[in-house]
Amino acid sequence: MSEITKTNKKIILTGDRPTGRLHLGHYVGSLKRRVELQNSKTYDEIYIMIADAQALTDNADKPEKVRQNVTEVALDYLACGLDPKLSTLFIQSQIAELTELAFYYLNLVTVARLQRNPTVKAESIARGFGSGIPVGFFTYPVSQTADITAFDATTVPVGEDQLPMLEQAREIVRSFNGIYGDTLVEPKELLPENSVCGRLPGTDGTAKMSKSLGNCIYLSDSADEVKSKIMSMYTDPNHIKVEDKGNTKDNPVFIYLDAFSKSGDFQKYLPDYANLAELKAHYERGGLGDVKVKRFLNSVLQETLEPLRIRRAEFQKDIGGVYDMLKAGCERARETAARTTARVKKAMKIDYFG
Secondary structure (H helix, E strand, O other), X not given: OOXXXXXXXXXXXXEEOOOOOOEHHHHHHHHHHHXXXXXXXXXXXXXXXXXXXXXXXXXXXXXXXXXXXXXXXXXXHHHHOOOOOOXXXXXXXXXXXXXXXXHHXXXXXXXXXXXXXXXXXXXXXXXXXXXXXXXXXXXXXXXXXXXXXXXXXXXXXXXXXXXXXXXXXXXXXHHHHHHHOOOOOOOEEXXXXXXXXXXXXXXXXXXXXXXXXXXXXXXXXXXXXXXXXXXXXXXXXXXXXXXXXXXXOOOHHHHHHHHHOOHHHHHHHOOOOOOHHHHHHHHHHOOOOHHHHHHHHHXXXXXHHHHHHHHHHHHXXXXXXXXXXXXXXXXXXXXXXXXXXXXXXXXXXXXXXX
16 A cells, blocks of 8 residues: 555554552563563564553443552552563553544444454353443453554464454454555464463462452562462362372462472572472372472562562652653553554545545
């Protein structure tokens, strides 16, 4: 196409719903990888969105909760090492163009197609919506498409459970480009490198970490809170005595060690073992108690989380400065989204006064 140009840059769009403080599941599932990608500078632009508008689709009666958690999520981002000089951190609701794009895209998807989306179905069931699902929540794949395309994102980091959402975004992009010309960038997924990162269970062992289930270790938890949660973690219910053989495969303590422990941790905190494989083998043949393993996990996680707690405390001293950073990020994001929206309206022949 000659008049409407897309970018040739490598661009990432990712984010989180501000429904609570971020936890270890977020850290291994996305936050740690975002920081690595940011610092690698292999992408030209990285946009990280606090999706408050999306959070309101199932929290419309709790606006103060969402508002407060915008601050919490921003602090968690900064604590993890996301740098506003290298990544654009912004608040979804402050970019009006995202709503405008979503409105245009609604014409390109059917109710039946949204009803078939596995992620929408699963999330709706989890929240007990039934036929009372809010329209905003139901059309989340369309809103997400607007978020992605507004920034010409070439890459979207997702877990496997989010792949149906991204595939629907690609379908909408193809429909738009098929009707209006090659205007929108079709995004590709970036899956976690470590399979454990996509399935970190809650401390109760029953599901993924979930704020509503109260089975989370939060990035902002104090050292004492982290230790208390680890020492009360679910393990193998059949591993009652030290001499009993134990299961490591579905054992949250060992799953966490898979996700967080490094070879050097054993020399520092558990020199009786050379590596995690040796520790697992001992537990599986019997003779190793849960308390010893939990104490090791506590040492590993405290080393991971202490730098985050320190950075968070520093940023927390200047909340005004944090909001200045978010405001600057919103301004940059709005400029980009406005350019995309202008391109979209030109392709749709509705740029009447351009």
